[in-house]
Amino acid sequence: xxxxxxxxxxxxxxxxxxxxxxxxxxxxxxxxxxxxxxxxxxxxxxxxxxxxxxxxxxxxxxxxxxxxxxxxxxxxxxxxxxxxxxxxxxxxxxxxxxxxxxxxxxxxxxxxxxxxxxxxxxxxxxxxxxxxxxxxxxxxxxxxxxxxxxxxxxxxxxxxxxxxxxxxxxxxxxxxxxxxxxxxxxxxxxxxxxxxxxxxxxxxxx
Amino acid sequence: xxxxxxxxxxxxxxxxxxxxxxxxxxxxxxxxxxxxxxxxxxxxxxxxxxxxxxxxxxxxxxxxxxxxxxxxxxxxxxxxxxxxxxxxxxxxxxxxxxxxxxxxxxxxxxxxxxxxxxxxxxxxxxxxxxxxxxxxxxxxxxxxxxxxxxxxxxxxxxxxxxxxxxxxxxxxxxxxxxxxxxxxxxxxxxxxxxxxxxxxxxxxxxxxxxxxxxxxxxxxxxxxxxxxxxxxxxxxxxxxxxxxxxxxxxxxxxxxxxx
Numbered sequence: 001x002x003x004x005x006x007x008x009x010x011x012x013x014x015x016x017x018x019x020x021x022x023x024x025x026x027x028x029x030x031x032x033x034x035x036x037x038x039x040x041x042x043x044x045x046x047x048x049x050x051x052x053x054x055x056x057x058x059x060x061x062x063x064x065x066x067x068x069x070x071x072x073x074x075x076x077x078x079x080x081x082x083x084x085x086x087x088x089x090x091x092x093x094x095x096x097x098x099x100x101x102x103x104x105x106x107x108x109x110x111x112x113x114x115x116x117x118x119x120x121x122x123x124x125x126x127x128x129x130x131x132x133x134x135x136x137x138x139x140x141x142x143x144x145x146x147x148x149x150x151x152x153x154x155x156x157x158x159x160x161x162x163x164x165x166x167x168x169x170x171x172x173x174x175x176x177x178x179x180x181x182x183x184x185x186x187x188x189x190x191x192x193x194x195x196x197x198x199x200x201x202x203x204x205x206x
Numbered sequence: 207x208x209x210x211x212x213x214x215x216x217x218x219x220x221x222x223x224x225x226x227x228x229x230x231x232x233x234x235x236x237x238x239x240x241x242x243x244x245x246x247x248x249x250x251x252x253x254x255x256x257x258x259x260x261x262x263x264x265x266x267x268x269x270x271x272x273x274x275x276x277x278x279x280x281x282x283x284x285x286x287x288x289x290x291x292x293x294x295x296x297x298x299x300x301x302x303x304x305x306x307x308x309x310x311x312x313x314x315x316x317x318x319x320x321x322x323x324x325x326x327x328x329x330x331x332x333x334x335x336x337x338x339x340x341x342x343x344x345x346x347x348x349x350x351x352x353x354x355x356x357x358x359x360x361x362x363x364x365x366x367x368x369x370x371x372x373x374x375x376x377x378x379x380x381x382x383x384x385x386x387x388x389x390x391x392x393x394x395x396x397x398x399x400x401x402x403x404x405x406x407x408x409x410x411x412x413x414x415x416x417x418x419x420x421x422x423x424x425x426x427x428x429x430x431x432x433x434x435x436x437x438x439x440x441x442x443x444x445x446x447x448x449x450x451x452x453x454x455x456x457x458x459x460x461x462x463x464x465x
Contacts, residue, residue: 014280116408120251142281188465
């Protein structure tokens with residue numbers, strides 16, 4: 001069972017539709033008991049870190065996520081879901097899930113650099129990973145965000161993107177992968193990533 | 207580096223795509239879902255649906271178009287036209303649109319922007335601005351005035367002030383349409399676009415007047431736009447998206463070439 005975690009952070013329709021296009025009927029749930037039974041977890045989300053964490057805690061989804069992570073279930077975080085997996089966020093100074101050590105930071109405001117970072121941009125992959133296999137070299141991905149994940153260990157950064165600064169846009173560690181961009185809105189290359197994720201056994205040799 | 211976005215706009219009336227000049231003389235040019243799919247496959251970076259249905263059952267028809275589109279295309283798309291309440295926004299977003307665009311209703315009720323941003327997030331809320339060039343007055347110091355109802359009603363509001371106000375209220379993006387240029391295919395309103403784009407920290411989509419690839423080059427460089435809306439020039443086959451992008455790429459503009 002592929003589970004999409006619903007924690008009242010933005011619109012899950014597009015993730016659900018993209019998985020449907022790949023032949024997978026995902027279960028959208030806010031129940032920790034259902035998450036616990038997942039064979040695969042998609043953790044999307046847009047919105048503010050503070051509010052998102054509050055909802056996750058109220059519904060005990062924080063504990064459920066920690067458990068599936070420890071149980072080696074493949075997890076895909078998207079956008080806000082790539083940020084609140086870290087210890088803490090600049091946004092609302094929120095304490096987050098802490099699945100990985102690190103902090104979510106605000107993209108710096110600079111002249112000529114529009115925030116939110118909205119639109120198509122490239123990712124420079126630093127190493128290989130089964131979920132990001134077979135992507136065209138100059139492919140672009142759809143981003144909409146003002147914050148970015150900054151894992152404490154460089155080995156956890158799989159890909160980086162330029163927008164004023166160079167920031168980690170893809171994070172991978174053990175059975176967890178997370179993209180700051182939206183694969184479900186990134187056309188054919190995005191669907192390729194989702195298809196790879198659906199086929200991935202969760203193992204990743206560093 | 208962020209690519210400049212090329213965004214086909216589909217005007218939808220009673221579930222069919224139409225095209226008019228200066229909001230008049232609309233003619234049927236096809237099924238919006240078919241056209242959306244074709245543009246998706248042809249390399250569009252995003253799509254805009256603008257609902258110009260006048261009848262009372264409009265919402266149901268448009269929601270059906272949105273739902274069918276969302277099942278087939280996997281790039282962002284927004285829906286504008288007749289979005290008046292949070293409930294209208296919710297319907298469109300839950301049907302699978304990435305963003306909603308508010309225009310007339312936001313001018314009449316600016317709280318719609320702040321409430322929408324609070325409930326759905328700024329990234330979902332696009333402010334559509336219809337703007338007309340006028341003589342500068344103390345009331346309209348920029349010389350550009352906000353008009354509503356498809357360009358028919360001048361509001362006595364300065365366009366530059368309104369753009370900044372919308373940012374303060376929480377808009378995540380501005381779609382800036384020049385009523386003077388719209389449908390002419392003679393080029394975007396460069397002065398207006400540059401003025402607004404330089405004044406706000408959020409992305410600006412230029413709209414109105416695209417007829418040649420050079421027009422996009424102008425508005426994305428001199429006009430400082432982050433994205434360009436196109437309609438007639440692709441709807442009738444004068445250009446493909448790829449031809450436009452190849453042209454822009456050759457002239458040194460960063461665009462998405464792999465899809």
